[in-house]
Amino acid sequence: MSNYVPHTAKDIREMLEAIGVKSIDDLFRDIAPALRPKSFDIPEGKSEFEVCRSVQKLAGKNATDLTNFVGAGFYDHYIPAAVDALASRSEFYTAYTPYQPESSQGWLRAIYEYQTAVCELTGLDVANASLYDGGTALYEAAMMAVRLTGRHKIIVDQGVNLIYRTMLYTYTTNLSIEFVETPVVHGQSARAEILKHLDDRTAAVIVQNPNFFGAIDDYTDVASKAHAAGALAILSVYPIALGMLKSPGEMGFDIATGEGQSLGIPLSFGGPYLGFMACKQELVRQMPGRIVGATVDSDGKRGFVLTLQTREQHIRREKATSNICSNEALCALRAVIYLSLMGKTGLKELARLNYDKAEFAKSILEKVPGVTVKRTSPTFNEFTICLPRNADDVVHKMIDKGFAAGFPLGRFYKGLDNYLLMAVTEKRTREELMKFRDSLEAVLCD
Amino acid sequence: MRLIFEKNVEGRRGIKIQAPDVPAAKLPDGKYLRKTAAHLPDVSELDVVRHYTNLSRMNYSVDTNFYPLGSCTMKYNPKFTEALASLEGFTAVHPLLPQLAGGGALTQGSLEVLYHTKKLLCEITGMADFTTQPLAGAHGELTGVMLIAAYHRHHGSRRKYIIVPDSSHGTNPASAAIAGYQVVVIPTDKDGYMNMVEYKKQLNDQTAAVMLTCPDTLGIFNPRIKEITDLAHAVGALMYYDGANMNAMLGKCRPGDIGFDVIHLNLHKTFATPHGGGGPGAGPVGVSEKLVDFLPIARVVKRSDGTFALDYHRHKSIGYIAPFYGNFGVILKAYAYILMLGRQGLIEATEYAVLNANYCRARLKEYYDIPYDRICMHECVLSASRQARNGVRAVDIAKYLIDKGFHPMTIYFPMIVRESMMIEPTETESKETLDLFIETMIEIARLAETDPETIRRAPLTRPVKRLDETRAAREPNLRWRPNGVWQAEAPGN
Numbered sequence: 006m007s008n009y010v011p012h013t014a015k016d017i018r019e020m021l022e023a024i025g026v027k028s029i030d031d032l033f034r035d036i037a038p039a040l041r042p043k044s045f046d047i048p049e050g051k052s053e054f055e056v057c058r059s060v061q062k063l064a065g066k067n068a069t070d071l072t073n074f075v076g077a078g079f080y081d082h083y084i085p086a087a088v089d090a091l092a093s094r095s096e097f098y099t100a101y102t103p104y105q106p107e108s109s110q111g112w113l114r115a116i117y118e119y120q121t122a123v124c125e126l127t128g129l130d131v132a133n134a135s136l137y138d139g140g141t142a143l144y145e146a147a148m149m150a151v152r153l154t155g156r157h158k159i160i161v162d163q164g165v166n167l168i169y170r171t172m173l174y175t176y177t178t179n180l181s182i183e184f185v186e187t188p189v190v191h192g193q194s195a196r197a198e199i200l201k202h203l204d205d206r207t208a209a210v211i212v213q214n215p216n217f218f219g220a221i222d223d224y225t226d227v228a229s230k231a232h233a234a235g236a237l238a239i240l241s242v243y244p245i246a247l248g249m250l251k252s253p254g255e256m257g258f259d260i261a262t263g264e265g266q267s268l269g270i271p272l273s274f275g276g277p278y279l280g281f282m283a284c285k286q287e288l289v290r291q292m293p294g295r296i297v298g299a300t301v302d303s304d305g306k307r308g309f310v311l312t313l314q315t316r317e318q319h320i321r322r323e324k325a326t327s328n329i330c331s332n333e334a335l336c337a338l339r340a341v342i343y344l345s346l347m348g349k350t351g352l353k354e355l356a357r358l359n360y361d362k363a364e365f366a367k368s369i370l371e372k373v374p375g376v377t378v379k380r381t382s383p384t385f386n387e388f389t390i391c392l393p394r395n396a397d398d399v400v401h402k403m404i405d406k407g408f409a410a411g412f413p414l415g416r417f418y419k420g421l422d423n424y425l426l427m428a429v430t431e432k433r434t435r436e437e438l439m440k441f442r443d444s445l446e447a448v449l450c451d
Numbered sequence: 452m453r454l455i456f457e458k459n460v461e462g463r464r465g466i467k468i469q470a471p472d473v474p475a476a477k478l479p480d481g482k483y484l485r486k487t488a489a490h491l492p493d494v495s496e497l498d499v500v501r502h503y504t505n506l507s508r509m510n511y512s513v514d515t516n517f518y519p520l521g522s523c524t525m526k527y528n529p530k531f532t533e534a535l536a537s538l539e540g541f542t543a544v545h546p547l548l549p550q551l552a553g554g555g556a557l558t559q560g561s562l563e564v565l566y567h568t569k570k571l572l573c574e575i576t577g578m579a580d581f582t583t584q585p586l587a588g589a590h591g592e593l594t595g596v597m598l599i600a601a602y603h604r605h606h607g608s609r610r611k612y613i614i615v616p617d618s619s620h621g622t623n624p625a626s627a628a629i630a631g632y633q634v635v636v637i638p639t640d641k642d643g644y645m646n647m648v649e650y651k652k653q654l655n656d657q658t659a660a661v662m663l664t665c666p667d668t669l670g671i672f673n674p675r676i677k678e679i680t681d682l683a684h685a686v687g688a689l690m691y692y693d694g695a696n697m698n699a700m701l702g703k704c705r706p707g708d709i710g711f712d713v714i715h716l717n718l719h720k721t722f723a724t725p726h727g728g729g730g731p732g733a734g735p736v737g738v739s740e741k742l743v744d745f746l747p748i749a750r751v752v753k754r755s756d757g758t759f760a761l762d763y764h765r766h767k768s769i770g771y772i773a774p775f776y777g778n779f780g781v782i783l784k785a786y787a788y789i790l791m792l793g794r795q796g797l798i799e800a801t802e803y804a805v806l807n808a809n810y811c812r813a814r815l816k817e818y819y820d821i822p823y824d825r826i827c828m829h830e831c832v833l834s835a836s837r838q839a840r841n842g843v844r845a846v847d848i849a850k851y852l853i854d855k856g857f858h859p860m861t862i863y864f865p866m867i868v869r870e871s872m873m874i875e876p877t878e879t880e881s882k883e884t885l886d887l888f889i890e891t892m893i894e895i896a897r898l899a900e901t902d903p904e905t906i907r908r909a910p911l912t913r914p915v916k917r918l919d920e921t922r923a924a925r926e927p928n929l930r931w932r933p934n935g936v937w938q939a940e941a942p943g944n
Contacts, residue, residue, distance in 0.1 A: 007792050007800075009527055009879050012803055017806065024810060024826075030840035035671075041703070044574070044704070047574055047575065047797060048790070048793055050791055053531045060538075060787055061538065063561075063564055064535075064539075064541050066540075067558055067559070067561055068558070069539055071548075077547055091500065093533070094503075094504065095725075096514065097727075097728055099512040099513035099515075099726070100512040101520060101525060103510075104520075105511075105853060105859050106852075107910045108910075110509050111505075117930070120929055121456060121660075130930070131927075131929045135730070137587060137590060138586065138643060149677055172771045172773075176772075178601075179609060187878075250482060251485050251755060268805075269782075272542070272544060273541060274546050274558070276546075276586065276778035276779050276780065276781070277778040278778075282610075297931055298927050300918050300922045302915040303919075306915055308918045312920070312924050318624075319621040320621070321625075322621045323628040324526050325625045328622050328626040329590075330934075331726075331729060331730040332587070332729050333586075333727075334727050335729075336727075336731060337934075340833070345491065345502075346490050346499050347491060348464065349488050349490055350464065350490060350493055360476060361473050401512045401553040409545065409548060409551065437475055
């Protein structure tokens with residue numbers, strides 16, 4: 006018997022007797038013999054020690070000693086030890102959704118604080134308790150716009166992460182939604198193209214800041230043009246960059262979404278991550294997902310509850326704003342702990358450090374013969390360089406030198422085979438950058 | 452207790468950021484920069500640590516309390532799986548690394564975990580193939596419905612309707628509707644089963660699929676499940692299995708053997724990964740042979756040389772449903788759990804889960820109404836309608852249980868039972884724990900007759916008493932503001 010079930014033979018006997026059956030098999034008599042498994046060929050169980058040894062071996066087969074310059078929406082930031090220490094308290098991680106508020110005030114307060122932090126970052130009024138990831142958050146925002154406007158056309162800038170655009174198209178395959186993609190020219194969204202397509206059928210315009218190529222922009226004009234056409238403006242953002250960049254609220258956007266992985270959540274091969282969403286107050290009743298609100302108890306004391314639940318599937322079923330039930334609460338907790346440690350001052354400093362390191366990297370890389378740094382737009386901590394040959398080959402060679410050099414754009418964009426997208430976070434040291442430059446120079450001379 | 456934002460003191464720092472080792476660069480034009488800083492709290496590291504440690508102590512959790520929340524399978528979450536998921540060899544890997552030239556060789560460990568998990572889940576459920584990508588149960592449902600649509604579209608028309616019983620989880624009709632289908636609801640008959648007359652009447656050549664939870668949300672295994680499946684297949688509809696209740700089925704019945712075409716599993720239920728206060732979970736989706744080609748990309752494949760790789764070249768695939776390969780950290784914990792329990796351990800988990808639920812049902816049936824009184828599977832549904840006649844409703848019983856140190860059962864679901872109370876003890880709870888809970892429930896039933904007011908006053912032992920949920924919804928206060936409505940409380944912790 007496994008160490009996770011406590012029953013003794015005596016317990017089982019007494020329990021069966023109380024139930025009034027002779028054996029455990031009697032409890033399964035509704036499952037007719039014809040419905041029993043044709044096979045159940047699972048290896049026999051092992052001890053904790055044996056399983057740990059074999060899984061540790063698998064961990065050892067992954068390389069973790071590469072100096073990382075890959076970003077593309079998912080970033081290698083330092084995670085303070087207090088984040089792990091607090092989020093691994095089992096009073097948090099072995100609880101479930103705080104349906105019973107009186108026994109869940111810890112979770113409810115933490116989510117209310119998380120919602121507040123997301124509102125502060127984005128400059129918007131309300132945030133939900135989390136969605137799965139940045140891509141599903143963007144899809145939910147697009148669907149909000151469709152419901153709010155009753156329109157079915159969405160303009161998406163090609164600077165929006167291709168992974169997210171692809172997800173949008175997958176989710177809407179069976180819905181009558183028309184997507185129009187507008188191009189990025191020299192790193193910047195083509196405003197004229199957006200304007201050309203904006204009309205009285207447009208539900209939303211979606212842009213990303215910084216965009217996939219790392220370029221930053223002020224999209225205030227895009228938001229106001231969208232509003233003039235009766236459409237909503239949606240911005241996908243990178244939260245660390247918001248320590249420095251103009252917020253979606255300041256630009257007049259209606260909904261902001263993003264991937265919260267950079268807020269104290271490990272890269273972990275793609276998940277669990279954190280989708281965040283904030284919007285203007287007047288849109289809240291169309292927002293998907295759980296929301297925590299403040300109220301009072303019967304003595305008038307402040308307390309917190311899940312609220313506006315008539316939007317949700319467990320009440321509204323097929324009429325709900327979304328089908329989401331489980332979310333990414335533990336990742337949201339990590340994010341609010343991370344942001345509390347950073348504070349107003351720390352986040353600004355961190356953003357500035359990322360910016361300075363990336364600018365320094367640009368300055369040394371453009372001196373490498375054959376390399377051009379794209380400088381048509383300002384960037385935050387990620388930028389594009391053009392190599393004298395296929396970026397895939399260069400990346401492959403750089404792996405042998407100990408670097409994950411960046412993301413070759415040719416994988417997502419036709420005609421950009423020589424382009425490499427590089428992220429430089431606060432974790433990259435001057436020494437690593439110098440070594441990277443030297444190695445790149447050596448690889449390109451080969 | 453004050454919020455972390457109310458602990459802000461200008462000048463405090465929660466982290467020391469390294470001094471720059473590069474020159475300060477010229478800032479971009481001011482139009483790109485924010486004018487108002489994000490007002491995050493400036494607090495010390497100890498402030499943060501003490502704040503969230505104290506918040507954690509205000510929660511009930513599996514590690515501190517019996518947590519029989521029906522339909523959620525709140526079983527014990529093994530600690531060794533947490534340790535494995537936090538190994539740097541797994542946490543530090545960038546998800547795009549295997550997509551770089553030469554990067555596949557550097558991520559063999561993670562790819563192997565995904566591949567083997569998929570294979571184990573196939574054998575457990577009898578399905579032909581799995582995707583580990585869906586990020587939660589409901590996300591798995593949406594993926595499953597999109598697979599169903601892709602299959603029908605490939606055969607001419609995607610069809611119009613999806614049938615769900617009225618006892619289904621709310622996510623089933625919500626997922627079907629969001630994927631673009633009209634939902635047809637079938638009532639439950641007096642025995643607790645889906646009404647077959649109505650089912651046959653609604654089934655036609657425009658039915659895309661039938662979504663069933665098995666055992667259903669009343670905790671009952673429908674003995675006519677094969678007939679339901681065959682009837683759907685006869686009109687060309689597909690069968691969807693909501694695997695939320697799979698903890699009752701391990702080694703006892705496989706959806707694939709009965710003829711189901713799509714299934715999602717909740718790894719955070721059946722396979723013991725923690726619920727994390729609401730997530731992350733993982734909702735892998737399994738399919739029968741005829742749907743394999745439509746599974747989302749990338750597919751994790753094993754090559755002839757024994758190495759693992761990602762395959763993006765599947766032209767019939769529905770596309771990307773997640774940015775990468777699923778909630779890897781969660782999948783890894785479920786993988787380690789399955790390896791440790793093994794064949795016999797999984798069967799035992801199911802057997803004792805069912806034993807525990809029936810024990811609760813049998814010992815409580817004298818005191819509470821049981822709308823469908825029969826052998827149940829992993830959970831039992833009681834009704835407080837008898838107590839409600841004395842003014843003690845299911846919600847009152849739940850609040851009184853909180854004072855007694857138990858996390859309440861699920862209440863008011865399934866909606867088809869008045870004053871419903873859904874108890875799912877899980878296999879990891881001992882007879883002593885169940886006895887304590889049962890005795891408390893018996894005490895409540897007696898109090899409901901002699902002193903209902905005491906129950907209605909509960910809870911009295913928590914940081915707050917009953918909360919005004921109506922006010923929360925009518926006057927939404929969804930974030931703290933520096934000069935907000937709320938006065939900061941007296942400085943305490």
